Amino acid sequence: MMSTNRGSKARGAALAVVPLVLVAACSSGTGSAGGEDGEIRMMVNLTDNLDQAYWEKLVKPFEDKTGLKVKIEGPTGKSVAESFPQQLAAGTAPDVIQSIFPDDDTAPELVDLGDEPWAKGTPMFDEYALGDKHYAVGVGTQTQSLIYYNKSAFEKAGLTKTPTTWDELEDGLAKLKQAGYTPMQTAGDFQTGLQLQQIYHPTLNQLHPKWQTAVSDEKLTVGEAYEPAFRMYKEWIGKGYIAKSDVGLSPSQADGNFIAGKVGLYTNGSWFAATLDQAEDLPFEVGVFSPPAADGKPYPGPQGATMANPYMVHKGTGDEDGAKQLVEFLVTDPVAIEAQLGSDGVFRKDADVQQTAVDSQIQTILDDAPELVAVGEGQGNVRLPVTGFNPKFTEVAQSLYTGAGPADAARTIDQWVDENR
Known part of the structure; x- marks a missing residue:
């Protein structure tokens, strides 16, 4: 899935990796196209x-x-x-x-x-x-599947631990809103669909392991896999846990809102750590946790990566x-x-x-993490039967802001998959 190119400070200390023993050698070939010997x-x-x-x-x-x-x-x-x-x-x-x-x-x-x-x-x-x-x-x-949180916001909202279930997360969002924070920061552009995928990866892969392969084998549809997530997301928009205006923000503006201390929770990938590192003196302490697991399943769930x-x-x-x-x-x-x-x-x-x-x-x-799982269209042998999934998924996720219901979103993504197999 998404990879950004934001810098971070170099880390010191040696890695626990067996060093490579390099053998001095010269090229015996003539070099590849356009190259020179050696x-x-x-x-x-x-x-x-x-x-x-x-x-x-x-x-x-x-x-x-x-x-x-x-x-x-x-x-x-x-x-x-x-x-x-x-x-x-x-x-x-x-x-x-x-x-x-x-x-x-x-x-x-x-x-x-x-x-x-x-x-x-x-x-x-x-x-x-x-x-x-x-x-x-x-x-x-x-x-991919990380939720960054404002520890000061948690303290003000009376939250003493990070959620491990969806009910606990919903309760946390309600308390963060009551405490005067944006409960869950979202954004427009590619980030709308990416965030929804990121937060749902652990649950989805517990309910449907290698779900991309299941879709390719016609044992599952994307709509079936994601309709519960669409329903949850629509409810969050309706309750004000996600601001409707956030779909008009750029990802960098969303980053800025979290860094400024206005936000309780922010779903993002590991690359956001580099952005936080560059920000340096934040007005609060940042915590990170893995998204909730599926009901009745062990926590933490698989990590999208x-x-x-x-x-x-x-x-x-x-x-x-x-x-x-x-x-x-x-x-x-x-x-x-x-x-x-x-x-x-x-x-x-x-x-x-x-x-x-x-x-x-x-x-x-x-x-x-118990395992690392494929994200978006998938990778290697675990792949959807289509290309261009992530932009389409974002389009569908954004339609939930403008009146589409969860069932509508599920039908739309399934129709697109069927037409583009």
């Missing part, structure tokens, strides 16, 4: 905080130890997702590709990393398999072994991992790294 081309998404200098600093230890040169390239189009297929068609594809995942079209052009011993322990390795192949390996996860900083290797590059060595370094070397965990709200299960108070809470939620 040079590995890596295409990355360049952003304000993950700029050219960041990437060059990240790979320099690898270059020093192997004698190989890494050429960092930004996308030739709007994004890596757009550029990689275009470069494949033109015969100019890079050796290593960062930030995207394989699909049915690109998978035949990628190296299966499933037999690499170093790859098997990387985050969400099995969750992103396609069939029995493993084309993507990542540094960590971006945890996506692989963060994924890397893939282009098959048939001039130096495929060198490209694999580079990826191995990026996902297993302690210093490389530390740099990437500190860059963009990325977390790694059981990582031993210095963290802020908010980061530490998120790390505990990640470590305590």
Whole structure:
């Protein structure tokens, strides 16, 4: 699902990861398309905080130890997702590709990393398999299903613990409203649908494990899966727990409302921790908890998550072994991992790294999650039979603000799935 590119302070301390032993080597090939002998081309998404200098600093230890040169390239189009297929068609594809995942079209052009011993322990390795192949390996996860809360607001509202059931959450929202806070902060743009998915992930995956696959197999519809969430959301709007005007806010405005101390609860992903870190002196203490579990199910529930900083290797590059060595370094070397965990709200299960108070809470939620589950359209072998699900889901969620009922929303999303299978 959604990944943002907001910076955060680098964390210190060594990671509890077995270091990669790099073997000095020179490329024996002629280099990949457009490259030179001994040079590995890596295409990355360049952003304000993950700029050219960041990437060059990240790979320099690898270059020093192997004698190989890494050429960092930004996308030739709007994004890596757009550029990689275009470069494949033109015969100019890079050796290593960062930030995207394989699909049915690109998978035949990628190296299966499933037999690499170093790859098997990387985050969400099995969750992103396609069939029995493993084309993507990542540094960590971006945890999706988190609720940030204002501890001062909780105290003023008389709330002594975070909710673990939907009834407890509803009671908390009512008390926060009575105490004069916006009970649940929402926003427009992509965030409307994203937040509803995020808060419902644990319950949905307890009631319907691998629900995306069930929809693909026609054993479940998206409407059936989400109608209870639509009903709950509609009730929250009606009771004023969610402000109707919030659908007109940008996500950054919603962030600002929470940071200003006006809000009790705010559903967001792990990347929001970086925004809080940048805000520094907040007028309240921030807490984080996992959303409620389904009635009668254990708490916490499954945690919606996506692989963060994924890397893939282009098959048939001039130096495929060198490209694999580079990826191995990026996902297993302690210093490389530390740099990437500190860059963009990325977390790694059981990582031993210095963290802020908010980061530490998120790390505990990640470590305590019984499993990490696919979000949105899904990933790997757990996928919906459609593409473009997230924008459509947001459109449907926003219709609940303007008069549509839960059953209407369920019918609309099911009709769209049926038409776009």
